[in-house]
Amino acid sequence: MAKVQASAAGTVDAPADKVYGYIADMHIHQQILPPAFSGFQVEEGGVGAGTVTRFTITAGGRTREYHMRIAEPEPGRTLTESDTGSSLVTTYTVDPQGDRSLVRIMTNWDGASGIGGFFERTFAPRALQSIYADALKRLNDYAVANRAA
Numbered sequence: 001m002a003k004v005q006a007s008a009a010g011t012v013d014a015p016a017d018k019v020y021g022y023i024a025d026m027h028i029h030q031q032i033l034p035p036a037f038s039g040f041q042v043e044e045g046g047v048g049a050g051t052v053t054r055f056t057i058t059a060g061g062r063t064r065e066y067h068m069r070i071a072e073p074e075p076g077r078t079l080t081e082s083d084t085g086s087s088l089v090t091t092y093t094v095d096p097q098g099d100r101s102l103v104r105i106m107t108n109w110d111g112a113s114g115i116g117g118f119f120e121r122t123f124a125p126r127a128l129q130s131i132y133a134d135a136l137k138r139l140n141d142y143a144v145a146n147r148a149a
């Protein structure tokens with residue numbers, strides 16, 4: 001099995017502490033998810049480490065359910081979502097850039113082998129990169145709309 005990785009990065013027009021807070025609060029987080037995500041539920045917690053969520057994502061014509069456990073390896077900077085049923089891990093990293101933030105979203109997983117794995121390694125990263133670029137735009141829009149808060 002080969003590792004598969006998909007990522008996107010973008011600038012958000014808000015300070016890093018605010019942006020990280022939006023990402024870590026799953027009630028806000030779900031508001032910035034693109035239409036590829038559906039059925040988002042918070043099952044335990046709601047903010048930061050220990051939170052458990054469930055959702056469905058449709059990417060590249062495939063639909064898959066995820067059951068994620070949230071951790072904060074570097075609270076205030078790095079948040080991870082790990083699927084309880086697979087090797088998939090999505091990492092959000094927020095770095096300050098003055099009054100703005102650089103946000104990176106990266107997902108890694110063990111890909112399939114054979115011809116299916118070839119297509120997965122070829123097409124899945126591009127599909128997710130597009131979804132993540134949309135999520136970053138939505139995060140920026142949310143941050144700008146809530147700038148005074």
